Amino acid sequence: MVETVETAPFEGQRPGTSGLRKKTPVFQQPHYVANFVQSIFDCLEGYEGATLVVGGDGRFFNREAIQTVVKIALANGFGRVLIGQGGILSTPATSNVIRQYGAFGGIILSASHNPGGPHGDFGIKYNVANGGPAPEKVTEAVFARTKEISSYRILKAPDFDLDALGTTRLGEQTIEIIDPVADYAALMRKLFDFERIRALFKSGFRLKFDAMSAVTGPYASRIFEDMLGAQAGSVLNATPLPDFGGRHPDPNLVHAKHLLDLAMSPDGPDLCAASDGDGDRNLVIGRGRFVTPSDSLAIIAANAHLAPGYASGVKGIARSMPTSRAADKVAEKIGVALYETPTGWKFFGNLLDAGMATICGEESAGAGSDHVREKDGLWAVLMWLNILAARGEGVDAVVTKHWAEHGRNYYARHDYEEVEAAGADELMQTLRDALPGLKGETFGALRIAGADDFAYHDPVDGSDSARQGIRVHFEDDGRIVYRLSGTGTAGATLRVYIERYEPDPARQQMTTQEALADLARLSQELAGIARFTGRKAPSVVT
């Protein structure tokens, strides 16, 4: 029976860079999830009888939220709901299921790399029929709707069993619990040379993949250990836990420092890797060599043709604006277009759909391709395995040869987390106001060649996105970018992206800290970071 429940709007249900993210207790308030989900459906048309995919990263409150989503979807007239067994479906796997089953869209319950648990974060994201995150015009319409909503429709029924595979019928409607791994693993097998990678493992190649007690555990165990023959125990923390084992499921050098230490030890594994809460991010570290996400994108783009799924070459490369320009050098060399988009995977969707880009990536540990419409952590690790197997070289050799050929983009991101929002806004506004006078300003050896506030014109649908981050370019090809994160759940996070290009192989072995010291200092001075935020140093450097 369908019930119409009276409700009132909640403040602040505005989707950010990647869906709506808040502290878990915010989502646990009565009607909070229902309001948001009904608001999504209110902004869609033509889903009567269609398929909706629902999955999450297994974090605390995942199962409860799924029950609400499914009951609202059925009450609103979806014909079929596909749910990952146990409520588990990684973000890239959800994207694949949406595409493979011709679904109308999907709802992903995740706050990605943010910590989970009763005091952690939770999130809801809507993906459209191409498998990718809803574009801005949809998320803005949803936000507008959340401010007006007065009722939602929900099925009055006992909770559904999320664990038994199979189909349940409710009159004309069906709920199917699907194996979350099978379709995704089959897709990976098509894209990569599994025979070759299996031979690599057989020859003694050692992998340590940390699933961080998050969603990729079941995927990684099946693909790396069962299908590719990696040594038992290659996958660490393989069981998804509601609180991610109390850890922060962010595969960066801070939260996965143990992997860095392992990779830097003389007898370390050949490849250390990790993925985040919902499986879309990746970390790649070879023995003795960390690969920055920006370098990883460039190297993947330059070598993708070694994997069977990309044997015909890449059609174009896309990167988010703050991502280093290492990929630009590759695009130039292989003669394909390079697209610079705002931060957020949703901006790649049109380029991928139009066949203009094949490989996409972001500095925030994301890489992917046109195989789905999300970034994909395991895909990136498999791509690296395929490249290493095909080239018969280790990570360090692949990276240093890449730099020798294309130059090295020294790169770091400085995050000032949870600063006061008002101060952060003022900092950005002051920088924006100063833009016209910055050109020609000199600081020691550094001279500003130009500065602007990045705006994007989508070449496919003609939409415009303004104020996407402040770029300061230097005459020696260095760059500082400032923007506020769109994924935080407390205060504001100022991100400062620092980059310098070094074409000379003799100068490509400095530490990043050494190479960027001047620019890093200037980044604080130029924006008055201490003055506006009270912070003398970043909280996280990646």
Ligand code: G16
């Ligand atoms: C999300 C988006 C990415 C973005 C990242 C960081 O990733 O999908 O496109 O680069 O957030 O965004 P921000 O700098 O605004 O915090 P994820 O892995 O959190 O879904």
